[in-house]
Amino acid sequence: MGKSQQPARKTRADLGLMVLVLSLFIIIVLGISLTTYFYNLHLLELSIFNCIKFYETPRILEIYNKDWKPLTTVHLGTTLSANAIPEDCTHYLHYLQRHNYSMRHQRIDEDYEDMICLDWTDMAQLHLRKLYAEGDIQCYSVWWGAAHEHMKLRDCLKADTEHGVWWGGGEMSEGGYPVTNAHIAPIKMVTGKLGRDSWGQLLRRTWLSNRASLLTLPENFRGEVSINYESDGQVCFESGPSLSVIAPLPTMKYHLCTGPNLTSLIYFMQKQAVMKRKIVAESASSLVTHVFEVEEKETIGSPQSHPDAAGHQNVSRTIRGILKEIFKEEVKERVQERLEHPVWIPWMPPQYSAITQAAVLEYVDSILSKNYGFWGHVLLPSSWQSKPGSLEFDFERFPDPSSLEQKLETKGFRLALTIHPFVSVHTSAFNAGTKENLWVRQRNSSLPALANYDDRYPSVVTDFSNPRAKEWFSSRLQHLQKSYKIDRFHLQPADAHALPVFHEYHAPLPGPDSVLVHFLAAVTAVSPPVSTEGAVTPPMPPTFLTLGTADESWKGLETLVPRVLTLAMLGYPLVDVGPIGGVARDGHVPERELYIRWLEAATFLPAMQISVLPHTYDHEVVNLAAEYSEIRKNIVLPRILKNISSSLELGTPLLYPLALFAPDDSEAAKVDNQWILGEDLLVAPVTQRGKRARSIYLPEGIWKDEIDGHLRRGGRWIKNYKVPLTKTPHFTLKSIDDQV
Numbered sequence: 001m002g003k004s005q006q007p008a009r010k011t012r013a014d015l016g017l018m019v020l021v022l023s024l025f026i027i028i029v030l031g032i033s034l035t036t037y038f039y040n041l042h043l044l045e046l047s048i049f050n051c052i053k054f055y056e057t058p059r060i061l062e063i064y065n066k067d068w069k070p071l072t073t074v075h076l077g078t079t080l081s082a083n084a085i086p087e088d089c090t091h092y093l094h095y096l097q098r099h100n101y102s103m104r105h106q107r108i109d110e111d112y113e114d115m116i117c118l119d120w121t122d123m124a125q126l127h128l129r130k131l132y133a134e135g136d137i138q139c140y141s142v143w144w145g146a147a148h149e150h151m152k153l154r155d156c157l158k159a160d161t162e163h164g165v166w167w168g169g170g171e172m173s174e175g176g177y178p179v180t181n182a183h184i185a186p187i188k189m190v191t192g193k194l195g196r197d198s199w200g201q202l203l204r205r206t207w208l209s210n211r212a213s214l215l216t217l218p219e220n221f222r223g224e225v226s227i228n229y230e231s232d233g234q235v236c237f238e239s240g241p242s243l244s245v246i247a248p249l250p251t252m253k254y255h256l257c258t259g260p261n262l263t264s265l266i267y268f269m270q271k272q273a274v275m276k277r278k279i280v281a282e283s284a285s286s287l288v289t290h291v292f293e294v295e296e297k298e299t300i301g302s303p304q305s306h307p308d309a310a311g312h313q314n315v316s317r318t319i320r321g322i323l324k325e326i327f328k329e330e331v332k333e334r335v336q337e338r339l340e341h342p343v344w345i346p347w348m349p350p351q352y353s354a355i356t357q358a359a360v361l362e363y364v365d366s367i368l369s370k371n372y373g374f375w376g377h378v379l380l381p382s383s384w385q386s387k388p389g390s391l392e393f394d395f396e397r398f399p400d401p402s403s404l405e406q407k408l409e410t411k412g413f414r415l416a417l418t419i420h421p422f423v424s425v426h427t428s429a430f431n432a433g434t435k436e437n438l439w440v441r442q443r444n445s446s447l448p449a450l451a452n453y454d455d456r457y458p459s460v461v462t463d464f465s466n467p468r469a470k471e472w473f474s475s476r477l478q479h480l481q482k483s484y485k486i487d488r489f490h491l492q493p494a495d496a497h498a499l500p501v502f503h504e505y506h507a508p509l510p511g512p513d514s515v516l517v518h519f520l521a522a523v524t525a526v527s528p529p530v531s532t533e534g535a536v537t538p539p540m541p542p543t544f545l546t547l548g549t550a551d552e553s554w555k556g557l558e559t560l561v562p563r564v565l566t567l568a569m570l571g572y573p574l575v576d577v578g579p580i581g582g583v584a585r586d587g588h589v590p591e592r593e594l595y596i597r598w599l600e601a602a603t604f605l606p607a608m609q610i611s612v613l614p615h616t617y618d619h620e621v622v623n624l625a626a627e628y629s630e631i632r633k634n635i636v637l638p639r640i641l642k643n644i645s646s647s648l649e650l651g652t653p654l655l656y657p658l659a660l661f662a663p664d665d666s667e668a669a670k671v672d673n674q675w676i677l678g679e680d681l682l683v684a685p686v687t688q689r690g691k692r693a694r695s696i697y698l699p700e701g702i703w704k705d706e707i708d709g710h711l712r713r714g715g716r717w718i719k720n721y722k723v724p725l726t727k728t729p730h731f732t733l734k735s736i737d738d739q740v
Contacts, residue, residue: 048116049130052140056086056118061128063140063213063258071258072213073158075234077124077144079151086118089125093117110141122147131255137268139214139257144239146250153223153239153252157207157215160233165659165669167569168207169227169235170536171200171548175562176227177569177657177672179207179235184227186238189217190496190512191534194548200563201495201534202545203513204570206269207235210659210669214257214265219276219536220510223252262569262663263652269571270651273538274323279517280540283525287331288540293322327541327648331528334542335574335648338530338607339640341376343416343490343576345611347584355383356397357404363613364411370615370622373629375412377530379490379609382418388453389423389462391476393484401484416488416530417480421462421473421519422453422498430460438462438469440503449503451494461494464518466506470525477526487527490546493519493534511536531576541648544574544607549583554689556582557598561673561687564605568653568675569660576607584612592617593689593725596624600728601685603628604636604677606654624726635730639678658682662699667717671697680733686723693720696729703731 046054053062059080063072093115112129119125127143144153159166165178173194176182184198191201205217205225215235217225223240239252259265274281281288346363348355364378386394393401405415423429423439433439439448439460453459463469481487496512509515513536520539523529531544539545547563560577567575580598581590589612590598602608614625640654647654656676658668674684674697682703684696698714705712707727711734712718723729 048128049114049140051138052128054128057083061142063256065258069211070163071211072209072215072256073163074142074215074256075156075158076126076142077120078154078156078236080120080123084120084123086120086126089117089119090115093127112141120147124151124153134268134271136264137257137259139255141253141255143253144251146239149249151250153250154236155252155254156232156234156236158233159207159209159228159235161670163233164209164211164213165666166207166209166235167566167657167659168204169199169225170203170205170566170570171563172227172566173198173200173559175559175566175672177562177566178670180228180233181562181672182227183229183231184225185229186224186226186236188222188240188496188512189225191493191516191536192495192497197495197497200548201493202548202563202567202572203536204269204538204572205536206570208262208265208569210262210663210666212259212261212265214255214259214268216255216257218253218255218510219514221252221254222511262660266569266571266652267650270538271322273571273651274325276537277517277520277540278323280521280524281325283521284528284540287328287528289326291324291326293324325540325649331542332644332648334528335644336641337376338542338544338574338576339644339654340637341374342607343377343379343530343609344413345379345381345579345609347589347611347613347616354397355381357399357401360404361407364408364413366613366615368411370613372614372625373633374610376414377416377488378408378413379416379530380418382420382492384417387424387427388457388459389420390427390429391419391480401486405484405486414488415486416490417486418490418492419477419523420453420492421464421494422451422457422459423462424453425450425458425460433460433462433469433472436468436472437506438466438472440499440505442500443502443504449500451498451500461499462519463506464515464522465509469506470518470522473522474525477523481526489523489527489529491519491523491529491532491534493532495534535572538572538651539574541574544576545572546576546609547578549578553582554594554687557594557601557687560598560601561675561685564655565657565672565675568655568657571651571653573647573651573653574606575654576609577602577605579609579611581612589616592621596621596725597686599625599628601687603632604655604675604683604685604728604730606640620726628728635681636677639681642678658697658699665699665715667697668699682731682733684721684729684731686728692724693722694729695719696721696731698731702734704734706730706732 046056048054051064059076061074061076062070065071112131114130116128124147125145129141131139131141146153159179167178169176169179171194172182174182187198189199189205191203192199194200205221206214208214224238226236237252237254239250259268281290344367346355346360348359360378384393384398386392398404408415423433434448440463441447442449448460451459451461462473493516505515516534516536529543531546532539533546535545564575564577580602581595584590614621643654646652658671658674658676661676662668673687674682676682686694696718698712698716698718700715703712703714707729721729
């Protein structure tokens, strides 16, 4: 019996030992699993600067407000391996800085308050920097550096409705207000022609959202941008090849900013514009003066400072000057004149092969005979020249320019000339300018780069980065001014596609469109332009932007309002919507319905051009034009003129997208074909062929229908609102006293 119990006891002991070992194993595995879990949890969510979350595995960056509501979401490093985990290189970067080692990212003009460095081995390195706040605007810089030359760097801004409503970029052939209404494949974001290219000639490489967020690409960004490509609701940026010999590996940089509201971001963008166009203001010292306002900010114990021997934390003080423009009264007067009167572009019937002095006077007499009630500028197309770029009248067609200018002035008009940077190789200026190196040249050569003006004339392009070229061009305009008393000019800059791929300027320029500001400066030295068709930063008043010239097509009208609203959000207050009905080519006129609908919309917009006259059609169109002329004088202009001062000083638009009028209304943020004038007038034109009804969104409040006189409750859509061909829906917001 005793012997039989011994094996049983041994079996139970072995079993207990096995259970103990198994338990220890489970505890060890569980411990390792928990450690791994919490380690990965730390990797998955990294808190940065107390207001940013960075999810490292999907590489999602989110910026939050003080209430921890998400403002901006960016998918970083979309080309990196999906499961790659970065290493923290912040301390190493600080070590290099303390020992004065040079770094590719170091910029003396970008002080920062805090930073973090993340490194994906053999792929790329990311630097996130919290910049010093500018008033109530907080900005962060995002910089990528590739580890090898074949590494593409790509980030995507989440712009679908889940992540707010985003606008910006500039003129797009598809309209693109909000940005998810456009579809643009990855392409260089440079000035182009509407219809031919995805991007027009009026750009600003900035996007902002109804959550008071901002993303800005630097002027030297040479990569590609895509908008809602594959309908993914994203704005993506991809690095281009490096042009630097010192840092030959691809890099990419941009800024993310947040503010308390959209208006504060527009003020912030205005400050940036003032700095960028400083060279233009210096050319017009008689019209504008600069004032520096000093701002001092103190930071105690910033990450860049280190305790002294006694353990006291250093105090960092940052002093920065804010440049402001103070305009003379003449600037305001010229802006008001431009708003009150259209620019008239003489339309030539098919029997005219080219514009002539006699035809211009006949056109003006037609305006006066019909008593349209407007005067303004008469703008000659660039064909007034004997040859492209000669800057001399063709005396066969314009035998007496002085007489033309005097007769127009007597009739109440000012003569303006269209000018551009192209110079035909058949002009006398070509050979002389070649010897003086006045033209944009072929890369690594002294020979000028050849282009085709208007796809017909072999030409060179004036290099406005060269001071001698600017002086030459200004002197030619001064000759026109002294000889004929003509000092009003409209600019047709060369877009970025007009030059051959391999070209270079006299002076290094940050980007392919950076020369535009130098063109403006050269003309402003003689007289500020009336308007320009190309810009990548708001031009200095009194210069207006002229929207891209769309042919007489319904698409041109359908995209007109979205393009105007986009520019308004980007801080472009002075906008001319171009000729009513679009550009009439080869003597043809726009179809009647298109002309009427374009006239109706343009009446309620800041500034316009007229080419084809209403009496070209019939008496009904003439009477309609007279009716809308009275609406503009009595209803539209008083509201627009009231806002001139704030627009000049702060960059606020002369018309308000609904997103600015009702910033807390998520539905208003998406409306792409309505706007507000002043504080109370809502406009909702019809811009589609054959349409006699449309949907209209009214923000909160009580609105008076100015067509039928009825009061309508806001905060809702009005479906199937009937709109006859000769009417434009517009509503006036009633005050509380009016409602009682």
